[in-house]
Amino acid sequence: MADAGQESSEGISVSKPVARVMMLVNAAVWGSGYTMLKHVQENMPTQWMMFFRMASAVLLMAIVFFPRLRRIRLRRYIVPGLILALTYWLGFIFQLKGLETTSPGRNSFFTDTYCVMVPFVVWAFTRKRPSWQHLVAAFVCAFGIGLVSLSGGGGAELMHMSFGDAMTIIGAFFFALNLVLVGFIGKDFDAIALMLAEFVWCALLFGAGAVLTEGGPSMAWARWDIVLCIAYLVVGSTVIAQVFQTIAIQNLPTSEASVILSTECIFAMLVSVIFTGETLTVPSLCGFALIFGAILLSEIQLPSAKRQRGTTEGD
Incomplete structure (x- = not known):
């Protein structure tokens, strides 16, 4: 049986361009x-x-990845899986x-503000300030998401915060926290086994909540x-989206990954245009x-400015 160090080496390593494509596929699947x-x-x-979604995902992953999973000490994944599952479950709740109490456009906008929160969550964990590029990109992306999601109605009411809006923003925080924790925890665990553990706990949490309420x-x-x-x-x-996310985020900066993931609203809009006849507007x-x-x-x-000064001085 492999020890902890050997097992962590089974993590899937991909190049940054491949990781970016995987995150974009993730966004497309989520959006659609x-x-x-x-x-x-x-x-x-x-x-x-x-x-039903989580339980079916567990069954499918267990069948597809059985040869890989049988070589892994799954007991190591109980606690990390529970930590990720709690943030994932709370985000959806x-x-x-x-x-239930706000429009889909507002809900989509406030959910996708997780991309703005991620650099600050990382900062809170590591005390390492995000680069100015990631900070600016996150805020520009959030504004773009707002134009896409709120176009065609609801935009004039953006500043009127409702109970539903507040609940959605809390959910966005837990999604941001989940994304950051996947980045931290995923580096020490096999991506497939970690996702399986997270989904098992999610199925239990959602199942208990369903029976009780x-x-x-x-x-x-x-x-x-x-x-x-x-x-x-x-x-x-x-399955596909979460596995892609877990693998890709091990090979990309978390802030950059969150910005790419936020393009899910583009794919959501395209599917809506194709299947519901929604029209594209100038704001979108x-x-x-x-x-x-x-x-x-x-x-x-x-x-950077320092690099530019060094180059100038060397000329």
Whole structure:
């Protein structure tokens, strides 16, 4: 049996360009999943939906990655998995609670403010100030998300904070915390096993919450459209997206990863345009430009003032 040091070496290492593509795929899958999520939410209680999503993800991952998992000492993952699961579970609880009393556009904007929070959460853990590029990119990206999410209605009410808005912002904080913890904890554990442990705990938390607050399951939920939507959320938004995130964030700065992930609103808008006939507005197009500008700013290494002075003095 491998010891802790040997096991941690099993972590998947990829180049930064590949990690960025993985994060972008993650954003695309998450963004396109908003339509499915909304449809299932209209027909099934939230915690039961999340229980089926997490439990199915656990079963799928256990089958697909069994040869890898059997070589890993899974008991090491109980506590780290619980830590990640608590932040992930709380993020969804507050986000979806907020969605009950606020509009989807406002909910989407305030949820995606996690990309602004991440550098400050990292700062709190490490006392290492984020670079000015990541800070500026995060704020520019948040403004772009606001233009995209709030275009077509609700923008004039942005400054009127409701209870639902406050719940959503709390949820965004837990998503930011989860992202940062994945970056810290994931460096010492196998990515696949860590995600499996997180999903097991999430299934238990959502299942307990569903039984205590939402009653028993119903056969009325066994409709083909609901099953297909949950299947997409399980395979795409849960397994593929979360595994990609866990691997990629081990090979990218957390602040940069959060900015790339925030492009999920672009894909959410595109899916909405295709399947619901939502029209693109000038503010939304401006938001797209700001988001992509923020991504470029986070990725391009600009020369620092000190480096520029050194170069000038050497000439």
